[in-house]
Amino acid sequence: MIETDDANTAQQLAEIASRYHATPRHEAASADALSDLVVVPTLREAIVSNILKPGTRLIEVALTRQLGVSRTPVREAFLQLEREGLVTVVARTGVFVRQVTPRDVDEIYTVRSALESLAIELAARQLTAVGKAQLDEALEAMHRCVESADPVGYTEELDGFYAIVMRLADNAVLQHTHDSLLGPVRRLRRIAMSSSGRMRASYEQSVRIRDALTARDGPSAALLIREQLANACTAAKAVLQASAGG
Missing domain, CATH: 1.10.10.10 (Winged helix-like DNA-binding domain superfamily/Winged helix DNA-binding domain)
Incomplete structure:
Protein backbone atom coordinates (compact mmCIF):
# COMPACT_ATOMS: atom_id res chain seq x y z
CA MET A 1 0.00 0.00 0.00
CA ARG A 98 -9.54 7.81 -5.83
CA GLN A 99 -8.88 5.70 -8.88
CA VAL A 100 -9.94 7.21 -12.21
CA THR A 101 -12.26 4.94 -14.21
CA PRO A 102 -13.48 5.21 -17.80
CA ARG A 103 -16.94 5.92 -16.41
CA ASP A 104 -15.52 8.87 -14.43
CA VAL A 105 -14.04 10.23 -17.64
CA ASP A 106 -17.30 9.85 -19.59
CA GLU A 107 -19.41 11.45 -16.87
CA ILE A 108 -17.12 14.43 -16.27
CA TYR A 109 -16.66 15.21 -19.95
CA THR A 110 -20.40 14.92 -20.56
CA VAL A 111 -21.06 17.55 -17.90
CA ARG A 112 -18.16 19.71 -19.08
CA SER A 113 -19.51 19.66 -22.61
CA ALA A 114 -22.88 20.97 -21.45
CA LEU A 115 -21.43 23.66 -19.18
CA GLU A 116 -18.63 24.89 -21.42
CA SER A 117 -20.63 24.98 -24.63
CA LEU A 118 -23.16 27.17 -22.82
CA ALA A 119 -20.36 29.34 -21.41
CA ILE A 120 -18.78 29.86 -24.81
CA GLU A 121 -22.10 30.93 -26.35
CA LEU A 122 -22.66 33.43 -23.55
CA ALA A 123 -19.10 34.71 -23.88
CA ALA A 124 -19.48 35.20 -27.63
CA ARG A 125 -22.41 37.55 -27.09
CA GLN A 126 -20.44 39.91 -24.88
CA LEU A 127 -16.79 39.56 -25.84
CA THR A 128 -14.88 42.77 -25.15
CA ALA A 129 -11.53 43.97 -26.46
CA VAL A 130 -10.05 43.24 -23.04
CA GLY A 131 -11.47 39.72 -23.10
CA LYS A 132 -10.01 39.07 -26.54
CA ALA A 133 -6.62 40.34 -25.40
CA GLN A 134 -6.76 37.98 -22.41
CA LEU A 135 -7.57 35.02 -24.65
CA ASP A 136 -4.73 35.98 -27.02
CA GLU A 137 -2.29 36.18 -24.12
CA ALA A 138 -3.39 32.77 -22.82
CA LEU A 139 -2.95 31.24 -26.27
CA GLU A 140 0.55 32.70 -26.57
CA ALA A 141 1.49 31.07 -23.27
CA MET A 142 -0.05 27.77 -24.41
CA HIS A 143 1.93 27.94 -27.65
CA ARG A 144 5.20 28.41 -25.76
CA CYS A 145 4.44 25.28 -23.76
CA VAL A 146 3.68 23.31 -26.92
CA GLU A 147 6.96 24.39 -28.50
CA SER A 148 8.94 23.52 -25.37
CA ALA A 149 7.10 20.18 -24.95
CA ASP A 150 5.87 21.11 -21.47
CA PRO A 151 2.55 19.30 -20.84
CA VAL A 152 2.39 20.32 -17.18
CA GLY A 153 2.80 23.99 -18.04
CA TYR A 154 0.38 23.59 -20.92
CA THR A 155 -2.41 22.21 -18.75
CA GLU A 156 -1.94 25.13 -16.33
CA GLU A 157 -2.22 27.63 -19.19
CA LEU A 158 -5.22 25.75 -20.59
CA ASP A 159 -6.84 26.10 -17.17
CA GLY A 160 -6.33 29.84 -17.57
CA PHE A 161 -7.86 29.88 -21.05
CA TYR A 162 -11.04 28.19 -19.82
CA ALA A 163 -11.14 30.41 -16.73
CA ILE A 164 -11.21 33.44 -19.03
CA VAL A 165 -14.08 31.93 -21.02
CA MET A 166 -16.04 31.33 -17.82
CA ARG A 167 -15.46 34.92 -16.65
CA LEU A 168 -16.56 36.27 -20.02
CA ALA A 169 -19.76 34.21 -19.78
CA ASP A 170 -20.58 36.30 -16.68
CA ASN A 171 -23.00 33.84 -15.10
CA ALA A 172 -22.44 33.22 -11.40
CA VAL A 173 -24.41 29.97 -11.21
CA LEU A 174 -22.61 28.55 -14.23
CA GLN A 175 -19.24 29.61 -12.79
CA HIS A 176 -19.99 28.02 -9.41
CA THR A 177 -21.13 24.76 -10.99
CA HIS A 178 -18.05 24.63 -13.20
CA ASP A 179 -15.75 25.40 -10.26
CA SER A 180 -17.06 22.32 -8.45
CA LEU A 181 -15.53 20.17 -11.20
CA LEU A 182 -12.10 21.82 -11.29
CA GLY A 183 -10.26 19.16 -9.30
CA PRO A 184 -11.34 16.20 -11.44
CA VAL A 185 -11.13 18.29 -14.63
CA ARG A 186 -7.50 19.26 -14.01
CA ARG A 187 -6.65 15.67 -13.18
CA LEU A 188 -8.17 14.43 -16.43
CA ARG A 189 -6.43 17.17 -18.41
CA ARG A 190 -3.08 15.94 -17.12
CA ILE A 191 -4.01 12.39 -18.09
CA ALA A 192 -5.18 13.41 -21.57
CA MET A 193 -2.09 15.53 -22.27
CA SER A 194 0.17 12.52 -21.78
CA SER A 195 -1.31 11.12 -25.01
CA SER A 196 0.99 11.63 -28.00
CA GLY A 197 0.06 14.67 -30.08
CA ARG A 198 -2.76 15.69 -27.77
CA MET A 199 -1.14 18.91 -26.57
CA ARG A 200 -0.66 20.38 -30.06
CA ALA A 201 -4.12 19.25 -31.18
CA SER A 202 -5.61 20.93 -28.11
CA TYR A 203 -3.76 24.16 -28.80
CA GLU A 204 -4.82 24.28 -32.46
CA GLN A 205 -8.46 23.68 -31.53
CA SER A 206 -8.23 26.38 -28.86
CA VAL A 207 -7.08 28.84 -31.53
CA ARG A 208 -10.14 27.97 -33.60
CA ILE A 209 -12.34 28.48 -30.53
CA ARG A 210 -10.80 31.93 -30.00
CA ASP A 211 -11.38 32.80 -33.67
CA ALA A 212 -15.05 31.80 -33.44
CA LEU A 213 -15.42 33.86 -30.27
CA THR A 214 -13.82 36.87 -31.95
CA ALA A 215 -16.28 36.51 -34.81
CA ARG A 216 -19.06 36.38 -32.19
CA ASP A 217 -20.15 33.06 -33.68
CA GLY A 218 -21.42 31.35 -30.53
CA PRO A 219 -22.84 28.20 -32.18
CA SER A 220 -19.57 27.49 -34.01
CA ALA A 221 -17.55 28.12 -30.86
CA ALA A 222 -19.83 25.75 -28.93
CA LEU A 223 -19.39 23.05 -31.59
CA LEU A 224 -15.62 23.46 -31.42
CA ILE A 225 -15.70 23.15 -27.63
CA ARG A 226 -17.69 19.93 -27.88
CA GLU A 227 -15.20 18.56 -30.42
CA GLN A 228 -12.31 19.56 -28.17
CA LEU A 229 -13.83 17.78 -25.18
CA ALA A 230 -14.77 14.66 -27.14
CA ASN A 231 -11.16 14.34 -28.31
CA ALA A 232 -9.85 14.93 -24.79
CA CYS A 233 -12.22 12.30 -23.42
CA THR A 234 -11.00 9.76 -25.97
CA ALA A 235 -7.36 10.57 -25.20
CA ALA A 236 -7.85 10.26 -21.43
CA LYS A 237 -9.59 6.89 -21.76
CA ALA A 238 -6.84 5.63 -24.10
CA VAL A 239 -4.18 6.55 -21.52
CA LEU A 240 -6.12 4.79 -18.76
CA GLN A 241 -6.58 1.70 -20.90
CA ALA A 242 -2.88 1.59 -21.77
CA SER A 243 -1.97 2.01 -18.11
CA ALA A 244 -4.30 -0.79 -17.08
CA GLY A 245 -2.87 -3.02 -19.79
CA GLY A 246 0.64 -2.33 -18.55
Whole structure:
Protein backbone atom coordinates (compact mmCIF):
# COMPACT_ATOMS: atom_id res chain seq x y z
CA MET A 1 0.00 0.00 0.00
CA ILE A 2 1.30 3.46 -0.91
CA GLU A 3 1.12 5.94 1.95
CA THR A 4 1.85 9.64 2.36
CA ASP A 5 4.57 9.20 4.96
CA ASP A 6 7.38 8.11 2.62
CA ALA A 7 10.26 10.60 2.53
CA ASN A 8 10.04 11.69 -1.13
CA THR A 9 6.29 12.28 -1.07
CA ALA A 10 6.56 14.08 2.25
CA GLN A 11 9.15 16.48 0.87
CA GLN A 12 7.10 17.26 -2.24
CA LEU A 13 3.96 17.88 -0.18
CA ALA A 14 5.85 20.18 2.19
CA GLU A 15 7.22 22.16 -0.76
CA ILE A 16 3.75 22.63 -2.27
CA ALA A 17 2.26 23.58 1.11
CA SER A 18 4.99 26.16 1.72
CA ARG A 19 3.82 28.08 -1.36
CA TYR A 20 0.25 28.25 -0.09
CA HIS A 21 1.36 29.18 3.42
CA ALA A 22 3.35 32.04 1.90
CA THR A 23 0.36 33.43 -0.02
CA PRO A 24 -0.84 36.66 1.63
CA ARG A 25 -4.32 36.34 3.10
CA HIS A 26 -6.54 38.48 5.28
CA GLU A 27 -8.59 35.67 6.80
CA ALA A 28 -7.89 34.60 10.35
CA ALA A 29 -5.84 31.41 10.45
CA SER A 30 -8.86 29.35 11.54
CA ALA A 31 -9.27 25.67 10.76
CA ASP A 32 -11.66 26.57 7.93
CA ALA A 33 -9.20 29.05 6.45
CA LEU A 34 -6.27 26.66 6.64
CA SER A 35 -8.33 23.89 5.07
CA ASP A 36 -9.49 26.07 2.17
CA LEU A 37 -6.29 28.02 1.62
CA VAL A 38 -3.57 25.49 2.36
CA VAL A 39 -4.60 21.87 2.80
CA VAL A 40 -7.19 21.48 0.03
CA PRO A 41 -5.14 23.20 -2.71
CA THR A 42 -1.97 21.36 -1.65
CA LEU A 43 -3.56 17.92 -1.75
CA ARG A 44 -5.53 18.76 -4.90
CA GLU A 45 -2.34 19.81 -6.69
CA ALA A 46 -0.51 16.70 -5.49
CA ILE A 47 -3.30 14.43 -6.72
CA VAL A 48 -3.65 16.20 -10.07
CA SER A 49 0.13 16.08 -10.54
CA ASN A 50 0.18 12.35 -9.69
CA ILE A 51 2.50 12.96 -6.74
CA LEU A 52 -0.24 11.25 -4.78
CA LYS A 53 -1.06 8.33 -7.03
CA PRO A 54 -4.41 6.52 -7.24
CA GLY A 55 -4.80 4.19 -4.29
CA THR A 56 -2.45 6.16 -2.04
CA ARG A 57 -3.62 6.19 1.58
CA LEU A 58 -3.65 9.69 3.09
CA ILE A 59 -2.34 9.52 6.65
CA GLU A 60 -3.85 12.28 8.80
CA VAL A 61 -1.04 12.47 11.35
CA ALA A 62 1.67 12.53 8.69
CA LEU A 63 -0.14 15.25 6.75
CA THR A 64 -0.42 17.53 9.76
CA ARG A 65 3.36 17.40 10.06
CA GLN A 66 4.07 17.74 6.33
CA LEU A 67 1.62 20.61 5.77
CA GLY A 68 2.25 22.45 9.01
CA VAL A 69 -1.35 22.44 10.23
CA SER A 70 -3.46 20.82 12.93
CA ARG A 71 -5.65 17.75 12.41
CA THR A 72 -8.94 19.66 12.07
CA PRO A 73 -8.17 21.37 8.72
CA VAL A 74 -6.84 18.07 7.37
CA ARG A 75 -10.11 16.32 8.25
CA GLU A 76 -12.13 19.13 6.69
CA ALA A 77 -9.97 18.95 3.57
CA PHE A 78 -10.68 15.22 3.24
CA LEU A 79 -14.42 15.96 3.15
CA GLN A 80 -13.98 18.66 0.49
CA LEU A 81 -11.76 16.47 -1.67
CA GLU A 82 -14.30 13.65 -1.35
CA ARG A 83 -16.99 16.04 -2.65
CA GLU A 84 -14.70 16.85 -5.58
CA GLY A 85 -14.30 13.17 -6.39
CA LEU A 86 -10.55 13.13 -5.74
CA VAL A 87 -10.48 10.90 -2.65
CA THR A 88 -12.54 8.09 -1.19
CA VAL A 89 -13.25 8.01 2.55
CA VAL A 90 -13.66 4.44 3.80
CA ALA A 91 -15.15 4.19 7.30
CA ARG A 92 -12.79 2.71 9.89
CA THR A 93 -10.19 2.13 7.18
CA GLY A 94 -8.86 5.44 5.91
CA VAL A 95 -8.82 8.00 3.12
CA PHE A 96 -7.49 7.02 -0.30
CA VAL A 97 -6.75 8.85 -3.54
CA ARG A 98 -9.54 7.81 -5.83
CA GLN A 99 -8.88 5.70 -8.88
CA VAL A 100 -9.94 7.21 -12.21
CA THR A 101 -12.26 4.94 -14.21
CA PRO A 102 -13.48 5.21 -17.80
CA ARG A 103 -16.94 5.92 -16.41
CA ASP A 104 -15.52 8.87 -14.43
CA VAL A 105 -14.04 10.23 -17.64
CA ASP A 106 -17.30 9.85 -19.59
CA GLU A 107 -19.41 11.45 -16.87
CA ILE A 108 -17.12 14.43 -16.27
CA TYR A 109 -16.66 15.21 -19.95
CA THR A 110 -20.40 14.92 -20.56
CA VAL A 111 -21.06 17.55 -17.90
CA ARG A 112 -18.16 19.71 -19.08
CA SER A 113 -19.51 19.66 -22.61
CA ALA A 114 -22.88 20.97 -21.45
CA LEU A 115 -21.43 23.66 -19.18
CA GLU A 116 -18.63 24.89 -21.42
CA SER A 117 -20.63 24.98 -24.63
CA LEU A 118 -23.16 27.17 -22.82
CA ALA A 119 -20.36 29.34 -21.41
CA ILE A 120 -18.78 29.86 -24.81
CA GLU A 121 -22.10 30.93 -26.35
CA LEU A 122 -22.66 33.43 -23.55
CA ALA A 123 -19.10 34.71 -23.88
CA ALA A 124 -19.48 35.20 -27.63
CA ARG A 125 -22.41 37.55 -27.09
CA GLN A 126 -20.44 39.91 -24.88
CA LEU A 127 -16.79 39.56 -25.84
CA THR A 128 -14.88 42.77 -25.15
CA ALA A 129 -11.53 43.97 -26.46
CA VAL A 130 -10.05 43.24 -23.04
CA GLY A 131 -11.47 39.72 -23.10
CA LYS A 132 -10.01 39.07 -26.54
CA ALA A 133 -6.62 40.34 -25.40
CA GLN A 134 -6.76 37.98 -22.41
CA LEU A 135 -7.57 35.02 -24.65
CA ASP A 136 -4.73 35.98 -27.02
CA GLU A 137 -2.29 36.18 -24.12
CA ALA A 138 -3.39 32.77 -22.82
CA LEU A 139 -2.95 31.24 -26.27
CA GLU A 140 0.55 32.70 -26.57
CA ALA A 141 1.49 31.07 -23.27
CA MET A 142 -0.05 27.77 -24.41
CA HIS A 143 1.93 27.94 -27.65
CA ARG A 144 5.20 28.41 -25.76
CA CYS A 145 4.44 25.28 -23.76
CA VAL A 146 3.68 23.31 -26.92
CA GLU A 147 6.96 24.39 -28.50
CA SER A 148 8.94 23.52 -25.37
CA ALA A 149 7.10 20.18 -24.95
CA ASP A 150 5.87 21.11 -21.47
CA PRO A 151 2.55 19.30 -20.84
CA VAL A 152 2.39 20.32 -17.18
CA GLY A 153 2.80 23.99 -18.04
CA TYR A 154 0.38 23.59 -20.92
CA THR A 155 -2.41 22.21 -18.75
CA GLU A 156 -1.94 25.13 -16.33
CA GLU A 157 -2.22 27.63 -19.19
CA LEU A 158 -5.22 25.75 -20.59
CA ASP A 159 -6.84 26.10 -17.17
CA GLY A 160 -6.33 29.84 -17.57
CA PHE A 161 -7.86 29.88 -21.05
CA TYR A 162 -11.04 28.19 -19.82
CA ALA A 163 -11.14 30.41 -16.73
CA ILE A 164 -11.21 33.44 -19.03
CA VAL A 165 -14.08 31.93 -21.02
CA MET A 166 -16.04 31.33 -17.82
CA ARG A 167 -15.46 34.92 -16.65
CA LEU A 168 -16.56 36.27 -20.02
CA ALA A 169 -19.76 34.21 -19.78
CA ASP A 170 -20.58 36.30 -16.68
CA ASN A 171 -23.00 33.84 -15.10
CA ALA A 172 -22.44 33.22 -11.40
CA VAL A 173 -24.41 29.97 -11.21
CA LEU A 174 -22.61 28.55 -14.23
CA GLN A 175 -19.24 29.61 -12.79
CA HIS A 176 -19.99 28.02 -9.41
CA THR A 177 -21.13 24.76 -10.99
CA HIS A 178 -18.05 24.63 -13.20
CA ASP A 179 -15.75 25.40 -10.26
CA SER A 180 -17.06 22.32 -8.45
CA LEU A 181 -15.53 20.17 -11.20
CA LEU A 182 -12.10 21.82 -11.29
CA GLY A 183 -10.26 19.16 -9.30
CA PRO A 184 -11.34 16.20 -11.44
CA VAL A 185 -11.13 18.29 -14.63
CA ARG A 186 -7.50 19.26 -14.01
CA ARG A 187 -6.65 15.67 -13.18
CA LEU A 188 -8.17 14.43 -16.43
CA ARG A 189 -6.43 17.17 -18.41
CA ARG A 190 -3.08 15.94 -17.12
CA ILE A 191 -4.01 12.39 -18.09
CA ALA A 192 -5.18 13.41 -21.57
CA MET A 193 -2.09 15.53 -22.27
CA SER A 194 0.17 12.52 -21.78
CA SER A 195 -1.31 11.12 -25.01
CA SER A 196 0.99 11.63 -28.00
CA GLY A 197 0.06 14.67 -30.08
CA ARG A 198 -2.76 15.69 -27.77
CA MET A 199 -1.14 18.91 -26.57
CA ARG A 200 -0.66 20.38 -30.06
CA ALA A 201 -4.12 19.25 -31.18
CA SER A 202 -5.61 20.93 -28.11
CA TYR A 203 -3.76 24.16 -28.80
CA GLU A 204 -4.82 24.28 -32.46
CA GLN A 205 -8.46 23.68 -31.53
CA SER A 206 -8.23 26.38 -28.86
CA VAL A 207 -7.08 28.84 -31.53
CA ARG A 208 -10.14 27.97 -33.60
CA ILE A 209 -12.34 28.48 -30.53
CA ARG A 210 -10.80 31.93 -30.00
CA ASP A 211 -11.38 32.80 -33.67
CA ALA A 212 -15.05 31.80 -33.44
CA LEU A 213 -15.42 33.86 -30.27
CA THR A 214 -13.82 36.87 -31.95
CA ALA A 215 -16.28 36.51 -34.81
CA ARG A 216 -19.06 36.38 -32.19
CA ASP A 217 -20.15 33.06 -33.68
CA GLY A 218 -21.42 31.35 -30.53
CA PRO A 219 -22.84 28.20 -32.18
CA SER A 220 -19.57 27.49 -34.01
CA ALA A 221 -17.55 28.12 -30.86
CA ALA A 222 -19.83 25.75 -28.93
CA LEU A 223 -19.39 23.05 -31.59
CA LEU A 224 -15.62 23.46 -31.42
CA ILE A 225 -15.70 23.15 -27.63
CA ARG A 226 -17.69 19.93 -27.88
CA GLU A 227 -15.20 18.56 -30.42
CA GLN A 228 -12.31 19.56 -28.17
CA LEU A 229 -13.83 17.78 -25.18
CA ALA A 230 -14.77 14.66 -27.14
CA ASN A 231 -11.16 14.34 -28.31
CA ALA A 232 -9.85 14.93 -24.79
CA CYS A 233 -12.22 12.30 -23.42
CA THR A 234 -11.00 9.76 -25.97
CA ALA A 235 -7.36 10.57 -25.20
CA ALA A 236 -7.85 10.26 -21.43
CA LYS A 237 -9.59 6.89 -21.76
CA ALA A 238 -6.84 5.63 -24.10
CA VAL A 239 -4.18 6.55 -21.52
CA LEU A 240 -6.12 4.79 -18.76
CA GLN A 241 -6.58 1.70 -20.90
CA ALA A 242 -2.88 1.59 -21.77
CA SER A 243 -1.97 2.01 -18.11
CA ALA A 244 -4.30 -0.79 -17.08
CA GLY A 245 -2.87 -3.02 -19.79
CA GLY A 246 0.64 -2.33 -18.55
